[in-house]
Amino acid sequence: MPETMPDNRAWLGVLPVLLVVAFSAVIPLMTVVNYSVQDIFDVHTRLFVGFDWYRETLRDPRFLDALVRQLGFSAAVLALEVPLGILVARALPRDGRWVGVLLVLLAVPLLIPWNVVGTIWQLFARPDIGLLGRAVNELGIPFNYTAEPLHAWITLLMMDVWHWTSLVALLAFSGLTAIPGQCYQAAAMDGMSGVQVFRHVELPRLKSVLVIAVLLRLMDSFMIYTEPFVLTGGGPGNSTTFLSQYLTTMAVGQFDLGPAAAFSVLYFLVVLLLCWLFYTSVIAERGER
Amino acid sequence: MLELESLVLKPGARPISHRFPAGRISVVLGRNRSGKTALTRVIAGLDEPVSGDVRLNGESLASASPGIRSVSLVYQTFVNYPGWTVAGNLGSPLVAARWDRERIRIRVREIAGKLGLADLLDRYPDALSGGQQQRVAIGRALAKGADVLVMDEPLVNLDYKLRESLQLELKSLLHELGVTVIYTTTDPRDAFALGDALVLLAEHTLLQSGTPLAVYDRPASPAAAHLMSDPQANQVPGDPPALVRPEHLYLKPHAADDASFSVEVLGTETNGSETFLHCRPEPVEAHADHWVAHLSGLVDLPAGGRVTLYAPAGSLLTFEEQREAPALG
Numbered sequence: 049m050p051e052t053m054p055d056n057r058a059w060l061g062v063l064p065v066l067l068v069v070a071f072s073a074v075i076p077l078m079t080v081v082n083y084s085v086q087d088i089f090d091v092h093t094r095l096f097v098g099f100d101w102y103r104e105t106l107r108d109p110r111f112l113d114a115l116v117r118q119l120g121f122s123a124a125v126l127a128l129e130v131p132l133g134i135l136v137a138r139a140l141p142r143d144g145r146w147v148g149v150l151l152v153l154l155a156v157p158l159l160i161p162w163n164v165v166g167t168i169w170q171l172f173a174r175p176d177i178g179l180l181g182r183a184v185n186e187l188g189i190p191f192n193y194t195a196e197p198l199h200a201w202i203t204l205l206m207m208d209v210w211h212w213t214s215l216v217a218l219l220a221f222s223g224l225t226a227i228p229g230q231c232y233q234a235a236a237m238d239g240m241s242g243v244q245v246f247r248h249v250e251l252p253r254l255k256s257v258l259v260i261a262v263l264l265r266l267m268d269s270f271m272i273y274t275e276p277f278v279l280t281g282g283g284p285g286n287s288t289t290f291l292s293q294y295l296t297t298m299a300v301g302q303f304d305l306g307p308a309a310a311f312s313v314l315y316f317l318v319v320l321l322l323c324w325l326f327y328t329s330v331i332a333e334r335g336e337r
Numbered sequence: 338m339l340e341l342e343s344l345v346l347k348p349g350a351r352p353i354s355h356r357f358p359a360g361r362i363s364v365v366l367g368r369n370r371s372g373k374t375a376l377t378r379v380i381a382g383l384d385e386p387v388s389g390d391v392r393l394n395g396e397s398l399a400s401a402s403p404g405i406r407s408v409s410l411v412y413q414t415f416v417n418y419p420g421w422t423v424a425g426n427l428g429s430p431l432v433a434a435r436w437d438r439e440r441i442r443i444r445v446r447e448i449a450g451k452l453g454l455a456d457l458l459d460r461y462p463d464a465l466s467g468g469q470q471q472r473v474a475i476g477r478a479l480a481k482g483a484d485v486l487v488m489d490e491p492l493v494n495l496d497y498k499l500r501e502s503l504q505l506e507l508k509s510l511l512h513e514l515g516v517t518v519i520y521t522t523t524d525p526r527d528a529f530a531l532g533d534a535l536v537l538l539a540e541h542t543l544l545q546s547g548t549p550l551a552v553y554d555r556p557a558s559p560a561a562a563h564l565m566s567d568p569q570a571n572q573v574p575g576d577p578p579a580l581v582r583p584e585h586l587y588l589k590p591h592a593a594d595d596a597s598f599s600v601e602v603l604g605t606e607t608n609g610s611e612t613f614l615h616c617r618p619e620p621v622e623a624h625a626d627h628w629v630a631h632l633s634g635l636v637d638l639p640a641g642g643r644v645t646l647y648a649p650a651g652s653l654l655t656f657e658e659q660r661e662a663p664a665l666g
Binding site: 234236237240251 | 403410412414429433477481
């Protein structure tokens with residue numbers, strides 16, 4: 049039988065997908081990469097500067113401060129919302145007619161637009177007219193998130209917990225309902241305590257949904273913009289200025305497109321790196337089995 | 338010894354009083370939803386009975402929580418701790434009971450050796466086959482060192498060959514350990530393969546109890562006869578009505594006083610060594626329109642043909658009266 053030439057025309061079938069991906073993802077991203085290595089004066093005057101903008105961004109103390117704040121914020125968000133979400137999910141009844149109602153109530157904060165959430169808390173926590181801020185002050189605890197960095201952080205974290213714990217709770221609840229009742233009964237027969245049941249029966253089976261929950265919250269909290277912008281505008285001082293807000297100031301406020309582009313690429317890489325680190329560490333742990 | 342005292346499993350069901358012989362395997366045979374699982378759960382302490390009591394060595398278990406009573410339970414699904422290795426799983430009841438580490442290690446080795454799990458101690462349950470997972474679950478139940486081991490259809494999710502080999506292994510292991518076993522099943526063959534004693538359960542109450550052979554030979558009611566027969570016993574029209582088991586029907590007479598039945602052949606199922614003959618007795622009666630004869634060897638009869646089946650006179654099961662099943666002690 050004569051050897052036939054390999055027919056490569058099938059590759060053409062991939063073309064539409066390639067075009068869609070190119071126009072939706074690669075080309076916009078490359079534009080940013082392109083800007084990040086040039087100094088642009090006007091439409092006709094541009095200068096290739098290599099990695100200068102990256103170097104400058106990485107040496108910029110305001111970028112580094114924002115990055116540290118960002119890491120602290122995301123860490124605090126995860127440390128608060130994941131355990132709290134699991135607690136809420138465990139407290140929910142597994143069946144009965146109230147489950148549906150409770151789940152809808154839980155989902156309500158997730159349906160509120162971010163800027164509305166910011167506005168709600170901006171009003172709620174105001175020391176002069178806000179229910180929360182006024183009440184706390186009346187109790188004799190001075191509280192003013194517009195003046196005190198710590199208070200601003202507390203308000204911001206409370207807001208984020210209020211807004212997003214439901215997501216973790218709903219995910220954890222779905223994981224918990226998938227655990228067969230017999231596993232709980234077996235633990236009861238073994239005489240396990242409540243803590244042991246959580247540690248050895250529930251947690252191993254919640255692992256996969258918790259990975260999703262942590263990844264979602266990590267990415268989202270790392271990109272937080274609207275809520276602190278509405279609540280504090282990044283203040284007092286720069287105490288609640290996170291990466292996204294600093295980036296916006298740079299790109300839209302000062303129109304420093306080169307450094308802003310370098311910033312964007314770095315920002316993207318940091319998020320990617322964190323998610324990758326987290327995910328591979330989880331996978332590695334599974335791989336050991 | 339485990340005793341049930343006027344135990345009511347479901348509102349309206351007749352109370353059950355029964356003694357499970359100590360150190361023996363009692364098979365509880367019943368169809369789906371006959372109350373087998375309800376019984377195991379009450380004995381394990383996971384559910385409260387409607388009324389009545391469970392006594393272990395003379396003491397009531399009513400106030401003992403599942404973790405405290407000397408009862409362990411094996412489910413039909415393979416229930417293990419996914420985050421623990423086989424060794425961890427086997428030791429889990431001992432960890433909960435706060436044994437020290439060295440004692441747990443020795444105990445786990447001993448149990449693993451008995452169940453053929455010694456080479457798998459470092460594996461996680463999800464890396465085991467179904468049979469191995471169920472061995473781990475059985476090992477966990479044994480590790481607790483309970484006087485009573487309740488097994489709720491433990492082998493039903495395993496494939497046929499594995500089930501048979503594990504069944505034989507279990508029988509000798511359980512006898513060796515001298516633990517009182519309550520083993521539920523829907524399959525009458527399990528009663529003979531495993532059971533020192535047999536309890537028939539229907540509609541959440543006790544139908545009959547005794548040794549498997551005694552229950553097979555002298556069923557107390559048609560329901561008991563049907564339960565101990567697979568496929569179901571055939572109804573012989575007449576007064577009083579009688580039953581004849583599929584395996585007691587032959588194509589040739591053995592004695593002069595054999596009962597004979599003329600039947601119309603509906604079809605045959607054969608696997609070479611045995612044949613199930615589906616047929617209809619004549620004259621046709623509404624309540625007995627389908628019979629099965631369990632014949633040995635390869636039998637091929639054309640559908641629509643007529644044959645005569647014979648049954649030894651002593652094999653016809655008659656019941657003095659259609660009384661309701663007595664709650665035997």
